[in-house]
Amino acid sequence: MPMDNNALAQTQSEEPDSIVQIRDLCVDFFLPNGVLRAVNHVNLDLPAGKITGLVGESGSGKTTLTSAVLRTVSNPGKITNGKILFEGKDIVSLSEKEVRQYKWRDASMVFQAAQNSLNPSMTIQEQFIETYLAHKKDTPTKEIIAQADKLLRAVRLDSKRILRSYPHEMSGGMKQRVMIAFAQLLEPKILFLDEPTTALDVITQDYIFQILDVLHEAKQMTMVLSTHDIAVVANICDYMAVMYGGKIMEMGDIYEMFEQPKHPYTRMLIDAVPSLIGEMKERTAIPGTPPDLMKEIKGCAFADRCPLCYAKCRQCEPETRTVSKGHTVACHRAGKEVRQHV
């Protein structure tokens, strides 16, 4: 397929700069019965101007990782180790005041439950104005409304009607689109999308991704999409990072990850998804359950569920190594054939 090779060659020739560098990050939750480490010594670079998919089961730490980058980890959670560099500036050491300026202006987020992200007692217009004024005082209202109007139209909403509406007057898909417009109000450099379409229908989901794709093309905004649906990632992302048990297992170019997944977990994830096309073959689920993050994990976090696990996997933790340009994996047995064992 000529298209793939082109795309592959392109990404390999020009290594994109990263806008966010996460170094040795740990996020702990201090619970009554112990400490839960939701993000465990994570190193991750988010390429600038690209869409990165963050994939993992529920409880793998996707949401905690993104909220750490946005500095929204709340009690009883705490960032206990590491650095997050946003354009060279360490986010972890920012003061509360600086964080307020950083949030929404540099980095914004669209949450899973858009229904709960909007204030039910204010119209959309009031919410737009309030947010804008909190960051840029003394902006004339007319200017803000003009900006809001432009953004709402970009997400294909009837902006006149929407601006006057309250959240309960809109459907789930409409609210989600309002949130996407909202997230761009201050023209952030990076946009985090946390399961943006999980509660929505396929048609609405497709519609939202079309909109995001257009926005991305137009502004070259960096986006990070966390989801457990690998098919969604295949559709729109440039890169994919696979998370498991609070760690990044594998990260690389989307085409390479799907064609030659090196980590057994990545391969099993891809094999577990039924597809609309291709032959009808039996799919296999990944046996077992995710690890208990309250306990200290010795060796590889995936060892208990891995068909390729051997003695070394239980003794020492695999180090992250580079298999090809921009493709990293943390596995002792990376690249070994998995299919025949499953």
Add this chain to the structure above:
Amino acid sequence: MSDPGNSKDPIVTLHDLEMNFYKSRGLLKRPLAMNALHHINLTIHKGEIIVVVGESGCGKTTLANVIAGLLKPTGGTYEFKGHEIRSMSREQKNDYHNSIQMIQQDSYAALNPMRTMIKSLGDPMLLKKFADKSNLYEKVREILGTVDLTPADNFINKYPHQLSGGQRQRILIARALSMNPELILADEPVSMIDVSLRVSILNLLARLNQERNIAVLYITHDLATARYVGKSGRIVVMYLGQVVETGNVQGVLANPRHPYLQALLSAVPIPDPSLSRKRKKLTLTGADLPSISNMPSGCRFHTRCRYCKEICKEEPPKPVSRGSSMVACHRVDELPEFELFTGEKKHA
């Protein structure tokens, strides 16, 4: 509509079924009728798999609730094993309630948080005399075994919050199985579980269908899982309370005729980056479903259809037979052939 394989025993027969909900508009106005199901004709035979697909708000769940007897249809006939629901004897009614079991979408909400699994699973069996006190534990263990919750003793005394989502979903399947059903209504059983565990639940449903000859009505908005579960079964595509296309799963998905199904198909994400980017974008003229309190005239889909013509706005289309499927569209013969990908043909 005629169904293939009429020789088999039908469990459920719906004929021109109507379901209206009424919304009060105050003392002086007549209540507003909202039509949730319109002219539904469906026969479910022993041991077959039927998948019902459509967006939320299209009436899939209402259909399941009517079949389960949770809602009384406001029009048409509903027969269970040849007996009209409204005029069944007590014995027949008992058989009806046991034979049709439901698996709910939200396993957390469907289980009583104060009751352990032996209570949740055992009490219905005691009540319906499928077990007595002496062999209750044995029976519950056996059922937990069939849904792969082994060793059963690890689960028998647990509360719902101590189980994972996938395990709770299996408990719901076990609870449905304990009544020895002939038909299981599975309403989006996997939409709340992780992708990595979904197929294990789907495989379990398929296994129960094959080994125990239990008919399954699988309701979903995800065509990829519908195709996976359905394989050899039938598909019913619904839009705003009506059936727009029906036929065998393979045939309908390989050659979709109704513009709505075509749009649905082109919206499903494909887990392959190079293929999914070659896909054709089929646009609807609107992303949002019209309100059911203000139903569009004529063909209910015309407000979002690219191929809409005058006749579509005025007259509701009648289902016609094309190939192995039944389609309700005025312009079914004039539509261009559907292709999922641009350029090269799909390798189905």
